[in-house]
Each structure stands twice: as structure tokens, then as C-alpha cells.
Amino acid sequence: MIVFKSIFFIIFAIVQNKLPVEKPKIAIASVLKPLQDARAFYRLGLSLRETNKYHLNIIGFSLKNEPLEEDLSHFKLFDQERSAWKRFFVNIKFLGLLKKIKPKLLIVTTYELLPAALIMKFLLRYKLIYDLQENYILNVKQNKTLPKWKQNLAVFWIVLVENMSKPFVDHYIFAEDCYKREFPGIANFTVLENKFYGEIKSVSPTKFESNQAIEFLISGTLTPVYGVIEAMHWFAEILKVYPNFHLKIVGHYPIKFYGKEMRELASKVPQISLEISENPVDYKQILEAYETCGIVLLPYYQLPSISPKIPSKMYECLALGKPFIFSPNSEWKQIANQYQSGLEFEFTDLKNAVSNLEDFLKLTFYCKAPKQEVRFDRAVFLRLIEGYF
Template sequence: MHQIPIVIASVLKPLKDPRAYYRFAFSLRETNKYNINIIGFSLKKEPEEENIKFHSIFSKNRNDFSRALAGARFFKRLFQIKPKLVIVTTFELLPAAILAKWMLGFALVYDLQENHVLNLSQNKTMSGLKKDLSQAFVSLVESCSNPFIDHYFFAEKVYLKEFPKIKSPTLLPNKYYGPVQDIKPVSFASGKNLRFLLSGTLTEVYGILEGIEWFKSVLAYYPQATLAVIGHVPMQGYYQKLCEATADQRSIQFEGSENPIPYSAILKAYAETDIVLLPYHQIPSISPKIPSKMYESIALGKPCLYQANTEWEDICSVYPAGKAIDFRDLTHSQRHLNDFLKATYFDLEPGDEVLWKSDEAKFLEVVARLTEKV
């Protein structure tokens, strides 16, 4: 049986990124109709898997000058693969994708995972003229690319409001990719030996330092508690701040990396924790979105403490799966934690609503429709 070649491409996302690999590629492979090629970041050569090949086009620090050549490497790979469908997950690959589409005739999907322009304005990674120019450049690339894009995937419901000119996108939230877990009610009878977790991308606006300082403030009352901080730290300056905040802290295990880390390591950290911390800053680029870590926490039966947010509270209160607090209020951190520990979580077992499988059929229908046209 001839398999249809498909490309899923990024620059900074690891080859085994949760969305590209675990959600998209695994779903496509189950149909046995497609030959999947994942293009992205990797420090090492990934071995091929059944119907899945991996192609690295970038392996340096995010600010390395060689990143400017990623588009050219991507363009070359497209001509080698000759795909029928290309799913691009970052704006910087759109120009190369559009040029290759004109020459090869494939269908093009833009998987909009971030509002890049809003992120640049809010996320404190740039300032001054550099930030203004970057916002203008991203906006120009995305707007000029729009006529050549056959379909859009939206990772967040709020993008329906933030990108009103994009018609008929498919909403595919970052829900947990795995199977339904057998989740039992969770209670913390003694409150001893509590294991907390901060994981994923570790940046300033994700409130990682606030989460660390909050944990330190409750150590006086729960001296046997531990905190694991594990993830990708894209900004070198912030990495140093995290090192300083966790130095000489026997109760804190810091495993930060300047490069993306395997998702399997994140899942292992979940398995070894009791409580997940979600201390995100409530800014316009974050507060309307649903963190993938919230879906993961619920699907894996791990209660979470999250920065107060009405929409997040609506999601978590159903089971219940966690409690809202203010991580910046260190004066009352003991009382907030005590209140959290008194409750029972997951009286109602989560179902498919927090799993990728609930949206998988929509994704496969779009892919089938687009590949039939070319």
C-alpha cells in the first residue's frame, strides 16, 4: 500500500515534541495511510520508527546565528521528501514552505500554537526597538502567508477571537495524548513528605521563580516536602536566576536545560510527584489560554495548585482537580496550602474531555481531506 508523505515541521521544538510526535504523528500512524516526517530541533540523530522519520534542521542555542539557515535546510528537506501535506508549526518556516508549495504543489497547514506577536509584547524576552521590529516582522510574515495557507489548526480557543480574519480553523487543544488513567480520589491525610513539581518550559512569565519562593515559604511548616523543577530554560539569564534560587536548597531538585528535554522525562516527573504547581503570570498572552500542564495534571490524576484564573477554576472544579491560590502572597502561603490539603480531589474521574482522543477524529478528517485534493 502506497503511503502518503506528510511533513510536520518546526525549528525550536524537539523532534519528539508532545504535539507533533505524540498527538499528530501517533494519530496519523494508526491509520497506516501516511509516511510521517517530523522536522525540528535535535542534538542527536533520532532512529526511524514505524512510518515515522526524523529530520533535524537545528541543533544550537536558540540565539545562534545558524538559526537563520533553518529555512533553507527545511526547503531542501521538502524537495527530498516531496510531501503531499506540510504542517508548519512556526512562522519562521512559512516563507520557505510557501516557496516550496509553489514548486511542489502540496497542501499547507499552519498549526498556530502561539500568538507570536502578543507573546513578544508580553513575555519579557525582548525590549525596545528589537521587540518592535520583531513584532512587525512576525505580523508581516503571518499576514502575507495567509492567502497561501490551505487550513489552520488552533491550539487555543482564544485564538478564535484573537485571529478573527482566519476563517474555519480547526480547534485542537493540547490535551493529554495518552489513554484514560484509572484515577482514584486523592486526599492528603498527613501532609507529610509532599512532593511538588514545576515542569515544562521554564520562563519568567510562567512564574517559576514565584513557585520556587512559594515552596520555600511553606518549608518551615512542611520540612519534609520536596520540589522538583525540571524543564527547558530558553533564556540564559533566567537560567542563572533559577540556579541562584535553588542553590543550597536540599529540598529542591533543579534539572534545567538550555535545550528542549525529552517529554518522557516530564512524564516520569509527573509519576513521581503529588502536587503540580502552575504559578503562571496572569497576563494577556497567558490568562485566556489553557496550559497543557493543566490537561496533563487532570488526566494523570495529579492535583494542582494554580494561579487564580476564572476559566482554569471552571475546568478544575468539575472533578475537582485543584485549587486556585496567589503564589505571590507568601504571608498566607501556609493557610492556603492547609486549605488545599483538607480537600479531596478527583471524586469524579476525568474522561475523554481532557484527552487528545476527543479531538483526534477532527484532525484526521482535515488531513484526509487535504491530501485527497493534491
């Protein structure tokens, strides 16, 4: 009789919220991204956190200890330089973290973590979602940052890991709509593009004033195929006529020689300031840079690994009401034209750099204000997650 009364009072206390009920654990894991990454933390993580239904575990890279927060835990896979050797053995550390966390649902954002994710899936019986953020095989082939033998080895490994994982991944999230064409063998997917995570800024038609001192911005990952050096040379040409302009570059460079090249070039141009690092930077730092900038530069190379995608920076510009200049791309132009938000340039066309920019500065921007169509679709994401609980 005493036992039955005890059980009754425990159940009653839970119903009255007097005893804590452990929330289901969800882990979101990445190798290359910072703990407070634009997609894993802001788009996916904060969307889940707002429901107050789950305990979130964010796994990634950080040089600092993140503050403790209710229903949010951070775990570092790396806290210093991420060498290729350390990345090769990252699955060993990831195994230990999964054993410690014991998630009910795991979202991995890179192929590198799939081996450990599959092993622990059999042991812990969690659901596995692969957030496919990049076409990694195409990236390796097109970006040309590796010697040929390393490139071939990387492609072989990615193909092996992704194909072996396919039967055991419960669902895929495509970060780009073009992945529907690039991955025809995947049927269980949801498209969730890298649109802006926060509130859309209310904007009205705007125009630059004559003789206005303008700050230009390049942000995010800084690699050769993103055209940063070409944009710096383009900006140096602009300064010959507009010496009061300023260019800020914020982000991280995964290739050391490229960071050195940027620093050497910036040292010769006082109007270019760098906030760059070998390590990933928190998304908050990039958002802060948007607050003071006037024009955003998107000087991406038009490679098959880049041109079919919509840059997240474009959605950020639209959401924050920032005019932008981008490399020629018909799909990007179509989006920009909807709002009169930007113009396409050839950043390598130094001869016409000034005249092209002057044509740009004459325009009136944001004649049509962007609305919820440029915002990350939280509702679709949350419905997907709720289907597993």
C-alpha cells in the same frame, strides 16, 4: 502482448500486497520544539501514525540521533545551540529538507518556517496547514524578553510573514479556543486544543495523609512569565513548616539568565532539584516526572498572552489524576471545580503560603473522574487530514 501481461501481473501483485506501495508523505515541522514534542510528535504525529496510512517526517530540534522506525523519519533543523543568527537562516536548511522529503502535506507549527514553506509549496504542490500554537505577536509584546527595538522588529516580521502567508495556507489549526477571537480574519480553521494525547487514567477520590512527604512538580518551558522563580520562593516558605516536602523542576529555559537564577536559588534549598536545560527536553522526560509527583504547580503570570489560554499542563493533571495549584484565573478555576482537582493561589502571597497550602491539603480531590473530554480529539484531526488525500 508481453507488455500487457507485465502490466497485469504488476497490478495483481499490488492488489495482493506483494509489491510495496509508497505511502503519502506528511511532514510536521517546528523550529523551537524537540523532535519528540508534546504536540507535533505525540498529539499530531502519533495520531497519524496509528492509521498506518502515511509516512511521517518530523522536523525539529534534537541533540541526538533518533532511532530508525518504520514509516517515521526524523530530520534535525538544529542539533546544537539555536542562536538568533542560526534561526534567521533556518529557512535555507528547511528548503533543502522539503526538497528531499517531497511531502504531499506539510504542517508547520511556527511562523518562522512559513517563508520556505510557501516557496516550496509552489514547486512541490503540497497542501499547507499552519498549526497556530501561539499568538506570537501578543507573546512578543507581553513577555518582555527582548529590548524594545528587537521587540518592534520581531512584531513587524511576524505580522508580515503571517499576513503574506494567509492566502496560501490551505487550513489553520488553532491550539487554543480563544484564537477564534484573537484571529477574526481567519475563517478556514479547526480548533484542536492541547489536551492529553494518551489514555485517561482511572482515578477515584483521593486525599493527602497527614505528615505525608509530597513531591511538587513544575515542568515544561521555564520563562519569567511562567512564574517559576516566584513558585520557588513560595515553596521555600512552605519548607519552614514542612521540611520533608520536595520540589522538582523539569524543562528547558530559553533565556540564559533565567536558568542561572533558578540554579542559584536551588543551590540554597536542598529540597529543590532541577532537571533543566537550555535545549528543549523530550516530552517523555516530563511524563516520567508526573509518575512520582503528588502536586503540580502552575504559577503562570496572568497576562493577556496567557490568561485566555488553557495550559496543557492542566489537561495532563486531569488525565493523570494529579492535584494542582494554579494562579488565580476564573476559567481555569471553573475547569478545576468540575473535578475538584485543584485550587488557585497567589504564589506571591508568602505571608499566607502555609495556611493556603494546609487548606488545600484538607480537600478530597477528583470526586468526579475526568473522561474523554480532557483527551486530544484525534478523530477531528484525522478527518481533517484525510480530506487532503
